[in-house]
Amino acid sequence: MSASRSRFAPYKQLPNLGLDTSTTQIGAIVAQGIEMEFKSQKRCFQVLKGIDLSISEGSIELLMGPSGSGKTTLLSILAGLMTPTKGKVYLLGEDVTAMSRAQLAKFRQQNIGFIFQNFNLFPALTAIENVEIALNIQGVRGKVAQEKSRVLLEQVGLENQANQKPGDLSGGQKQRVAIARALAGNPQLIMADEPTAALDSRSGHAVIELLRSLAKEQGCTVLMVTHDPRIVDAADRITYLEDGMLKQ
Numbered sequence: 001m002s003a004s005r006s007r008f009a010p011y012k013q014l015p016n017l018g019l020d021t022s023t024t025q026i027g028a029i030v031a032q033g034i035e036m037e038f039k040s041q042k043r044c045f046q047v048l049k050g051i052d053l054s055i056s057e058g059s060i061e062l063l064m065g066p067s068g069s070g071k072t073t074l075l076s077i078l079a080g081l082m083t084p085t086k087g088k089v090y091l092l093g094e095d096v097t098a099m100s101r102a103q104l105a106k107f108r109q110q111n112i113g114f115i116f117q118n119f120n121l122f123p124a125l126t127a128i129e130n131v132e133i134a135l136n137i138q139g140v141r142g143k144v145a146q147e148k149s150r151v152l153l154e155q156v157g158l159e160n161q162a163n164q165k166p167g168d169l170s171g172g173q174k175q176r177v178a179i180a181r182a183l184a185g186n187p188q189l190i191m192a193d194e195p196t197a198a199l200d201s202r203s204g205h206a207v208i209e210l211l212r213s214l215a216k217e218q219g220c221t222v223l224m225v226t227h228d229p230r231i232v233d234a235a236d237r238i239t240y241l242e243d244g245m246l247k248q
């Protein structure tokens, strides 16, 4: 873990975790008693059935399990994109389940980088413009945004592809642009949903190595939903979800 990036909020906001804060590293991502129900007209479907989880700062954690076990739902809750029916989520020491929508949006923007299976790039924009737009949303504009985008593309090994559009890039390169964009806000947390699913073995490994170096060199905490057995070795820990519960 890189000490330089650590800027956890004071732990005073974590009153009931039952952990000894003097001796225990409290996670960058902590879930307490998470339950999630989806209601339709006729029935109520409980997708998550009491999840307790703590993920250490600077670690790379995989969330695996059968299709329909609730992985994406849990990731969405841990990323503050969805409110659980019950339970608490603490990110970087802050109770995000107690935040208003506006506070949550600001927190996500300042602290979380998202990466998706299908890259979610703007096809009409070049690689560098795709990164710049994320900086613009952060309030960084003009030459400063351009220069920062260039540095971010360099960081993911795409300095020579800056002016190419997504249609001219390979799957692995597109995912690297998406990672550069996710890094635009200098996030401490990276949440990824199946980031290697659309990639061949070589590109998949390269993307995972990149995420691993971000975790190890910059102290980012990376949480990744995946079915991909090829990336298991890169993880610090694998959490298995089955039928809405963690499998020990």
Ligand SMILES: Nc1ncnc2c1ncn2[C@@H]1O[C@H](COP(=O)(O)OP(=O)(O)OP(=O)(O)O)[C@@H](O)[C@H]1O
Residues within 6 Å of the ligand: 038, 039, 045, 047, 065, 066, 067, 068, 069, 070, 071, 072, 073, 074
């Ligand atoms: N908004 C929703 N409304 C109703 N049911 C939902 C909703 N979102 C997810 N579900 C249901 O919750 C269950 C878990 O879905 P989820 O996408 O979290 O599983 P998953 O483990 O990520 O699956 P996969 O590996 O196939 O992506 C599924 O049965 C799904 O149909």
